[in-house]
Amino acid sequence: MTARGRDGDDAGGTGRPPAGPAIAGALTAYACGDAFGLPWEGSAPGAAEPDRAIEIPARARWPRGGTSDDTALTLLVAEHLIACGGAGDPADLLRTLAGRAESIFGLGPSTVAAIRHFQRSGQLPAEGGRTNGAAMRALPAGWATPADAAELRRRWVVTLSSATHPSPDAQAAACVVAACASWAIEGVDGRALLAVALAEASALRKAGMNASLEELIRAIDQGAWTPPTTGVSLDPLETVGAVLHCVSATSTLESAMLTAVGLGGDTDTVAALVGGILARGRTSDQICAELTWNRHVLLPPPDSVRTLADGLAELRARPLPT
Template identity: 55%
Template sequence: MNEVVTDGLADRVAGAIVAFACGDAAGVPWEGCAPEAVDPARIAAIPTGRGWPAGSTSDDTALTLLVAEHLIDSGGQGEAVEFARRLGDRAEGIRGLGPSTRAAISRFRGTGQLPDAGNTNGGPMRVLPVGWSTPPRAAEPRRRSAVELTRATHAGREAQAAALVAASCASWSLAVEQPRQLIDIAVTEAEASTGRLGADSSLPQLLRAVAAGAWSPPRSGIGLDPYETVTAVLHCVHTATSLPDGIARAVLLGGDTDTVAALTAGLLGAWHSAAEVRGTLPWSTRVLLPPPDTITRLAAGLAALRQRGPTRL
């Protein structure tokens, strides 16, 4: 796969961040719903859900921004212990943390140790900034950071393999011409990552089924399994006709709608600036987005890391 050099890198990273938050907010009201319970006509309305203020984002956005901040502050070195410390310091202000992440935070606070369990989708959910901050040719630094930032809360090999796939797709989303190219990248990374980690080998087959149009989502909705989540995201990215369509497809799958929609939008958003994302998603005015200066600062910092990436090989 050839890398395409593009202008406006920081603008595209900002677009991906804004899109991620919008996907998260679109999915929040429907989290836990069966697919048939999701009303497609109301997705863009961003109705109130889970007792949170309308337009709220979840831990998905909060943790993704925290990863971005950590990477920038550490010069791209995503150390697990340092991230666990930072997460522990911020956890009280983060709404919607999942069970594995909460357990990991509790263990770290009590013992200073990283978890020895945790195999859900919390790792791939927050790892896109690792990909945005590393060029495709910096595969080994990207893999190291993705594993480190996952094992801070999730020790499971499948969680880490899924995170490697998500980070690889995020890296290439800023370097290829079309979103549909990401499925081949995902299959290649899944083959490599499951082998190197000794993880369950079913992920490449699931992604090949997506590429062939032969994958069927579970009728009960997308669960917290990391392979199921990443497969659902790549399905939405591969079949989407636009950013709004990708978000709608993700929410209509039901289940963990905020995570699937956030990751789908975060990947598709990389083809747009922040202004373009807002224009493409007119309902984004109802989303409680991060402050504009925060988005600009993080996007610029991640882009700067990516541009000096070869020095970290």
């Protein structure tokens, strides 16, 4: 696979939008997936019947169509990347996260533990964090790096993840979804993204980060992956498996999101990651035209989405370090 030119133009005459609008579309699709999955978080597999799911019913303390901590933290990471011109200092990211924690409802256990540890000691966590929170907010690092900049993207993802998720498995899962997000901005989709994920998993194994991701992705490619009978847990590898299953097994963004909520468990994170990856270089308007139920979603302000997307696109267009 060959990436587009790094100036953000539609270099190949493919009809895809430049990187800024494409990243805005991915952010929009991510938020839509988050809101779509949120009402069913913790549900049993099959509980979200399609006709009911597309109505996006209200849930507990969230308004109808609200997004979760997934979208809030993904936007926060995008802000951090732009402000630092890259991954920056993970302590700065955690400091910002700690300062906003009271305004973000539903933070995951690893993130909460990391914040409390940081507030007590001023240090990053040195162990633990084997949950899917690092993967959940890793897509901005993929959107901000050229598709062929694998080493740079991996370094950014590991740095950002270390703020709250020192677990090698959590970081490996984040690297895989970030790689898929980067290539998806180029229009790569479906089963081709499995090849992207497999290449990243192979590189991670060779770097000593994880030995089981390759086997997991090969099982998905061969149709041998079995969804958890109790729903998708917070396990990072299980989450990656669910996302790649949805991305590769369905033909449209909406059907992939329906598959995601149908798996049960951590439905908002799985559907959000599916959305952010399967946006496939489309603009926000194109995403909203496909997901007609987006009128129920409380999306982030369009100006904020465009500003963040343009900032990430500028990072993506920078010459690679030598």
